[in-house]
Amino acid sequence: MKETCKKACNKEAKTAVRRKMRQEIPELSEKKRAECGSPAYNAALCDMHQKKREKEEREEKEEREEREEREEREESCRQKQIRAKETAREKNTMTAKTASAGPGQRARLALNIFTGFIIILACLYAGRLAAACLPFVFPGNIIGLFILFLLLQLRIIPVARIMDAGALMMFGMPLFYIPAATGIMDYLNELWSSL
DSSP states (O other), X not given: OHHHHXXXXXXXXXXXXXXXXXXXXXXXXXXXXXXXXXXXXXXXXXHHHHHHHHHHHHHHHHHHHHHHHHHHHHHHHHHHHHHHHHHHHHHTHHHHHHHHOOHHHHHHHHHHHHHHHHHHHHHHHHHHHHHHHSSSOXXXXXXXXXXXXXXXXXXXXXXXXXXXXXXXXXXXTHHHHHHHHHHHHHTHHHHHHHO
16 A cells, blocks of 8 residues: 555655746746655655545544434434334224224124133233242242243244234223222322331
8 A cells, every 4th residue: 555655655656846946937046946846745745645635534533423424313213213103003903903894704803802811811820820839928920921922922822813802902991990990099198208
């Protein structure tokens, strides 16, 4: 690289010297001409060009990094929007399916929901049975949830089989928070006094 740089710099230096000599007064002294073509002048010119190239490379690298960061942020925003749309679509699946379904499709949907509930309950009771067999206390519903997770991850049970039952349960889940919230309201004075 040094040799290439020297060759390029020497060539550029010679052309610069020629240009300079053409532009200056024709009566340029021999001493001045010798200074322009000297090895020290060529080395300084080569260093100047090398620093300029390094600066340009640094600027290009910074621009590339900024562009990559901007693209990553845009991609993450796109992914978040896609996830939000998918979530909204999943929330509306139950309503859309039942509204647009014919009699035969409604029966199939009801059967699919029923089998999903049976699978979820079977995992729950298998977890309770496993918890009863353990020598220490552990919640059976957590074990059942883990069993269901394993069955879904190992693809023993397809997700589509329990999707409708899960969506129906999620649809009614906010109703279960109402009694808990009203119970907290009954004990609000005691909670404030304990703080």
